[in-house]
């Protein structure tokens with residue numbers, strides 16, 4: 001059994017006081033923490049505050065992005081060794097907003113993925129098609145390419161100690177969640193791709209769903225065989241909603 005994982009992606013939201021309040025509420029939630037992993041990815045300057053707030057509670061923390069190099073003249077960027085120093089467990093790479101607004105390519109996403117691994121961070125690599133791609137019947141091909149860019153020549157078991165998040169772009173921040181069937185179909189495809197070369201890793205790999213997941217829609221999504229939790233945007237900014245999703249994850253593991 002794969003233990004479910006729920007990670008909050010705060011995006012470019014939150015001020016110092018709010019961040020501490022939210023992180024504290026999550027860390028103090030009364031939950032059966034043996035049945036769920038939880039993480040919070042705040043904006044870079046808040047990582048240390050969140051870390052200090054959640055302390056040694058079961059809640060881990062991480063970053064929303066990183067640079068592929070381990071240091072150097074890259075103004076405004078943040079490197080893996082620093083995230084490691086800050087105690088980050090996770091780093092999100094290849095979020096669709098990075099792909100769309102900052103032009104990140106599959107190759108750049110793959111480079112970040114490997115930089116994360118090199119630095120002992122667990123990459124959460126995001127994949128997912130746009131609405132136009134789905135309408136054109138290309139959803140599977142797009143997701144396949146995005147996963148393949150990280151798999152490369154398949155000579156290495158790259159997805160061991162990594163997480164994949166399937167986030168259909170048309171469902172992110174829109175209130176339009178993929179149906180559990182649509183999500184399950186894509187999760188199964190992703191798992192099969194990994195399993196083809198690495199059956200053990202494919203079986204144990206956590207594949208999170210992201211895209212307007214709420215406490216109300218989480219149980220049905222998480223009941224699907226290949227959905228192992230969620231990468232949560234909007235609903236991660238409200239303690240009650242996020243804790244509700246964590247509860248759904250716990251229930252899916254019992």
Ligand code: PGA
Pocket residue numbers: 009167171172173174175210211212213231232233234235
């Ligand atoms: P959403 O965002 O939950 O607000 O749709 C998910 C994400 O972008 O990771």
